[in-house]
Amino acid sequence: MKPINPVIIAGGGPVAVVLGLALWKQDIPVIILEKEKEPLMDQRAASNHPPTVEMLVSLGLEEILEEGLKAPTYRIWDRETRETIAEFDLADLKNELPYPFVLQYEQYKTVRKILELYGNQSGYDMRFLHEVLSLKQYSDHIDITVSMPDGSIELMRAAYLIACDGAGSTVRKEAAINYSGFTYDENFIKIGTYFDFGSISGVQYRNFWLGPDEWCNLFKVNGEAPDPPIWRGVFPMKIGESQKQAKSPQGVQTRLQRFFPKTGDYQIAYSNVYTVHQRVAETMRKGRVLLAGDSAHSNNPIGGMGLNGGIHDAINLSEKLGKVIRGEADDTLLSLYSRQRHKAATDFIQCQTIANKKMMEDKDPFSRQARFEKLRRISDDKKLSRAYLRRAQLIDSLNAAAETV
Numbered sequence: 001m002k003p004i005n006p007v008i009i010a011g012g013g014p015v016a017v018v019l020g021l022a023l024w025k026q027d028i029p030v031i032i033l034e035k036e037k038e039p040l041m042d043q044r045a046a047s048n049h050p051p052t053v054e055m056l057v058s059l060g061l062e063e064i065l066e067e068g069l070k071a072p073t074y075r076i077w078d079r080e081t082r083e084t085i086a087e088f089d090l091a092d093l094k095n096e097l098p099y100p101f102v103l104q105y106e107q108y109k110t111v112r113k114i115l116e117l118y119g120n121q122s123g124y125d126m127r128f129l130h131e132v133l134s135l136k137q138y139s140d141h142i143d144i145t146v147s148m149p150d151g152s153i154e155l156m157r158a159a160y161l162i163a164c165d166g167a168g169s170t171v172r173k174e175a176a177i178n179y180s181g182f183t184y185d186e187n188f189i190k191i192g193t194y195f196d197f198g199s200i201s202g203v204q205y206r207n208f209w210l211g212p213d214e215w216c217n218l219f220k221v222n223g224e225a226p227d228p229p230i231w232r233g234v235f236p237m238k239i240g241e242s243q244k245q246a247k248s249p250q251g252v253q254t255r256l257q258r259f260f261p262k263t264g265d266y267q268i269a270y271s272n273v274y275t276v277h278q279r280v281a282e283t284m285r286k287g288r289v290l291l292a293g294d295s296a297h298s299n300n301p302i303g304g305m306g307l308n309g310g311i312h313d314a315i316n317l318s319e320k321l322g323k324v325i326r327g328e329a330d331d332t333l334l335s336l337y338s339r340q341r342h343k344a345a346t347d348f349i350q351c352q353t354i355a356n357k358k359m360m361e362d363k364d365p366f367s368r369q370a371r372f373e374k375l376r377r378i379s380d381d382k383k384l385s386r387a388y389l390r391r392a393q394l395i396d397s398l399n400a401a402a403e404t405v
């Protein structure tokens with residue numbers, strides 16, 4: 001008889017390692033199965049909103065505060081005139097937040113940090129080159145077929161299987177959970193450059209440049225010392241634009257020079273093209289399968305909400321699963337997890353990111369001006385700007401999830 005492990009997590013990305021840590025801190029042993037041979041140096045997420053920072057610090061990751069960049073402010077610009085439309089300052093929420101800033105800390109560093117601190121601890125069992133292939137649920141356990149490092153196939157058994165295997169989740173598909181929504185026609189391109197955009201007057205660590213022809217989100221990250229910090233620009237591509245051309249040295253230079261003309265070439269750190277989805281799983285629990293992170297919801301990166309939402313899933317789920325495993329609650333509590341985080345994903349993260357994209361790309365001169373007026377009015381009024389920040393930093397989404405029964 002195979003032993004039943006309490007929890008197996010499929011995928012070893014940022015949501016998986018945070019969830020694993022949050023369970024391990026409750027003395028629940030975890031096995032994390034990652035198909036790659038080592039942690040991915042994934043240059044996607046970097047903006048951690050204040051509630052997420054609080055969650056990560058409470059898990060013992062204080063070091064990230066010194067290693068990341070603290071961004072209390074962000075600025076919204078009109079790319080056409082290069083004028084500031086509005087600026088928001090998280091110091092306005094300093095009485096309600098222990099960490100009133102966004103922490104710019106790349107997602108691969110969160111993975112690296114957790115594995116560095118906890119990867120060798122007994123009960124925190126991270127296994128690379130282990131790919132989850134299929135599953136079968138029973139009344140008291142779940143059987144998981146796994147491809148092993150030597151290419152053989154093995155059966156593993158768990159009381160619960162948590163899908164943290166990203167937007168293309170094998171576990172979600174195997175559990176026959178719908179992932180409905182849509183995919184944008186255009187791709188996004190992210191370009192990292194060592195050029196110091198901070199030398200330009202008014203540029204903050206986080207900037208949103210609204211543009212009817214081409215918008216840009218511009219952020220600073222620390223990158224890898226001794227290399228200089230990196231400024232990341234995320235831009236929309238034209239529908240049908242070739243990825244190869246966009247990522248070519250000339251394509252990247254042309255795009256950056258169009259955004260901010262300067263003498264000489266930009267020194268490029270990296271670039272990548274992304275297909276962008278707005279999708280939410282119909283449920284985040286089916287029997288003994290639970291979904292968290294991109295396996296449960298995927299959204300455009302404007303506003304930096306995908307991974308934040310995934311970490312919020314991880315913390316919510318770890319608290320409930322801990323109670324179920326210790327016998328302090330029956331497993332209907334896991335359905336509450338699904339309802340709460342589904343609400344956060346649909347009513348907040350999806351709504352907000354779709355609205356953010358519409359704002360960035362708005363082409364109608366009248367509605368653009370109306371948006372600018374509204375943003376100015378909000379940023380000039382402390383009460384309105386605090387409300388705006390609570391929504392943008394996912395504080396409202398956490399409160400709404402907590403009130404969901």
Ligand SMILES: Cc1cc2nc3c(=O)[nH]c(=O)nc-3n(C[C@H](O)[C@H](O)[C@H](O)COP(=O)(O)OP(=O)(O)OC[C@H]3O[C@@H](n4cnc5c(N)ncnc54)[C@H](O)[C@@H]3O)c2cc1C
Pocket residue numbers: 010011012013014015016033034035036040042043044045046047048107130131132133164165166167169170171190234274292293294295301303304305306307308309310
């Ligand atoms: C350009 C860009 C910028 C972004 N910026 C932000 C931001 O600033 N803030 C933010 O909150 N979000 C941001 N996001 C979104 C963020 O990157 C994702 O939400 C986040 O990576 C999701 O984490 P995850 O752990 O759920 O999934 P992933 O990071 O996708 O990790 C999934 C892991 O599972 C592994 N895996 C897959 N299938 C299997 C299998 N069958 N068996 C075993 N392992 C498997 C993969 O190898 C991978 O390691 C951004 C996205 C993009 C595209």
